[in-house]
Amino acid sequence: MTREVLAIEELTVTLGTRRGAARAVAGVDWSVAAGQTFALVGESGSGKSMSVLAATGLAPRTARVTGRVRLLGEELTAVSPQRRRRLRGRHVGFVFQDPMTSLNPVLTVGRQVAEGCEEHLGMTRRQARDRAVELLDLVGIPSPAQRVDAYPHQFSGGMRQRAVIAMALACEPDLLIADEPTTALDVTTQAQIVELVADLQRRLGTAVVWITHDLGVVAGVADTVAVMYGGRIVEQGPVDAVFAAPGHPYTRALLAARPDPAHAGGDLPAIDGSPPNPLDLPAGCAFWPRCPVRGDARCADELPPLTEVAPGHRVRTFYPAREAR
Amino acid sequence: MSRREPGGTPARVQPAPDTGAEPVGPGGGDGGLRRALAALWRDPPAVAGTVVLLLLVVVGVAGSWLAPAGVNDVDVDRMLQPPSGEHPFGTDELGRDVLSRVLVAARVSLQVGLVSVGIALAVGVTVGLLAGYYRGWADAVLMRAMDVLFAFPVLLLAVAIVAVLGPGLLTAMVAIGVVYTPIFARVTRAGVLSVREQVFVRAAISIGASDLRIMRRHVLPNIAAPLIVQTSLSLAFAILSEAALSFLGLGVQPPAPAWGRMLYDGRGFVTDAWWLGFFPGAAIFLTVLAFNLVGDALRDVLDPRQLTVSEARRSTS
């Protein structure tokens, strides 16, 4: 049950942009075990997607990636690009934010679901088609035997995302990477998809990396969570511990800034300013300029280490307990 | 991550004041045009093109003073002389100085280019703007008319117009103008159709802006880039068309000099006197190339989100 599926160590991603080098991800470590869900949460530009894309070899060509990535015990950084591609295709399934752009509009849904089976499992076209029907049924698409020949535009948004999940599951991957899979969907559809992934995970024992900006979704899906800010993990730990006793001022502020229907009215405790520019990150804590705790010069100049505040719960701050001033 | 990748919109972080005011990215917002020109200056091909065009303008304005000899100074003793110190571009079959004729003809080319493209631009943009903005029957009628014009081969249409109006510089300009009108109408309409669907146009409607204001302030500036590119390219092709018309004897009438006409006259001497065709041809080539280079560079630079041409090219590659 605790077999490690993906482990990332010291991962750093630097992007060459026209305004200079942007440090998108800086020294990130985490791992996810079979049957577990690891959630990466953060705002745009926090490096949450980039760290996962880089780890699986899908970073843009301008990116410089360093660090170690182990997929099922195999060091991905040490193998040839061909081998890496095979490993990824066979063992990792991807679900991205926008189901419309994840699907090729000129191919039937069935062909796209079947493609992975033919490519990586050596199935014949006929077998792959039968498998596609099975998979569409698995993800809850009604009358899959007919729908297998439909085109993406004939599906609703929620159905499309189900089809994308079917594609991702085609090779029975050990790891499912879900990058904001419900952001483009309505809440009632989101609830369906969240439920579907949880159910599939229970049945198939897949490890899931769920990337999102929605703390509510994290609370519902994750076993372990890492909060990213300015390319680094600022807080990481079991989901209950992080939500019950958030140690980093950013996590605390993020949780507090959500409107809570139970306590309507009054101003929200907003975080001032904007997320940092990856081209121009502070030397010390990236959150320091916006931090409600606002420590001292040390925060500005020195990077706080990830320190363990409880078993498995680590926080990157000098002042884990201090409340906002 | 989902909405903005690193390296996207920059935002320098500073301790934020409690007004909630947010930090601002680098780069001032002063004069978009000045910045565009400054950016243009950092692109070598664009600079070369600009220099050639400036030279062309100078020659166009002052050609007759710069010319070492009169354009129609016939000298039967010095017919078909190769380039020399006295006649750097040689002489033609009547002993006229080719350099002087090329210099003076620049004015004709420039004039034809500017006037004909000016006509095409004015008519075409108006047609395209109305058709694209209002759609419906206006679109149908106007664009079908443009399609009809567009369906004729360029030169055939020009020849037909010249046939009706009689040959001459003015007819050539009108003919070329008519020929290029549908292109401008189409480029404009395509741009208007996409800009019209932008949220900022809906936002302008939502504050009660009039149609005229929306077209002038919001639509036109946002399709300026393709129009400017089209203008510079059309200037090049208009000059080529004039050369072709003159070559066919339908444009500028002899003995007035024109590059196309000179090319035509030189065709019989390709083997014996290459300079007759080479220098007017080179003038056409350089002019067209210069317009194209500048047009290309302008396209990249006129987007306010871009900083320099080379940066723009890198980011699209």
Place this chain on the structure above:
Amino acid sequence: MTGGDATTGGVRPGATTPHQPTGAAVPGPPAGAAESVAELDDLRVWFPARGGPPVRAVDGVSLTVRRGETLGLVGESGSGKSTTGLALLRLVDPTGGTIRVAGEDVTGWSRRRLRALRRRVAMVFQDPQASLDPRLTVGASIAEPLIVHGLVDSAPARRRRVAELLDLVGLRAELAGRHPHELSGGQRQRVGIARALAGEPDLIVLDEPIASLDLSVQAQIMNLLRRLQRELTLTYLFIAHDLAAVEHMSDRVAVMYLGRIVETGTPAQLYREPAHPYTAALLSAIPVADPAVERHRRRIILGGDVPSPADPPSGCRFRTRCPQARPDCAEQDPVPVEVGPGHLAACRYVGEAVPAMRADPPVPRPAEPGPHPAGT
């Protein structure tokens, strides 16, 4: 029905006329209460569709926005909430019904008169990047309503007013010379708000104003909108899919589904005692940022998708996805029923459906084996 201005609902017989209005009307003000700024009465906005029946984006919506309040309009994609907002500025043409702004029936106004309407009703759009002309400076964008409506004639006075508006939304005056692409997302939305304020409108339609912003910036913008409302006595129609944000922002909330309003009431009423099955499902679908709650909550998962607005179900529009649908739900359009003061729900089984849904055995996620810390 409490007020006199909301004319739909219970008074009309159901399912006899094709376009009879249904859905809960937002109740009008009680006698002597605040005046209404805008009223929609049985609004229908149908879009023609090529080779098919028209898309009924809005199909019989009645609501009243009172001066000084925030009316929240919540719904999922395809519910018609945005189209309703656009109709208030007459940015879409109504197929039927009436639109009244500040007491005047603007339904039939000419293009010319509509321009004046658009000073009274302003709009803030979802994506501030897309809604600002990339070629105009921030100052020029904010000044545009002033020029269009001839509010401030001289250029120096306009500059002063722009600086004032920038200050009002918490931006420095020197930002007036910047272009939108030089601003952060939150700053751009502040510019969008300043522009909406420029004409001193009676009503501001906020169409998903925080949906495209970063989480940490959303709270800033919500606080700003509330502060401006307090200081300038503004009236908002706050359109969003995010029920939590709507409840935080609104004095009253209307829930839309497939072109109709299904329930209206105060945020407290809707949150504590949703009376329409759709509202209950919507509430239960919102993830809560608390793992303990998430693990044990009774979530109502709706089946299937929202039906096509070109071919809506007969009778109650929600019946195809409603866990409590009964055969006769297909027969008649449900009429709005008052379940509390100013709290209306358009459901035939209004007292039974939601309690029944909640009584269904919950399907909790099985507790996972102990947490496994990531890393070493």
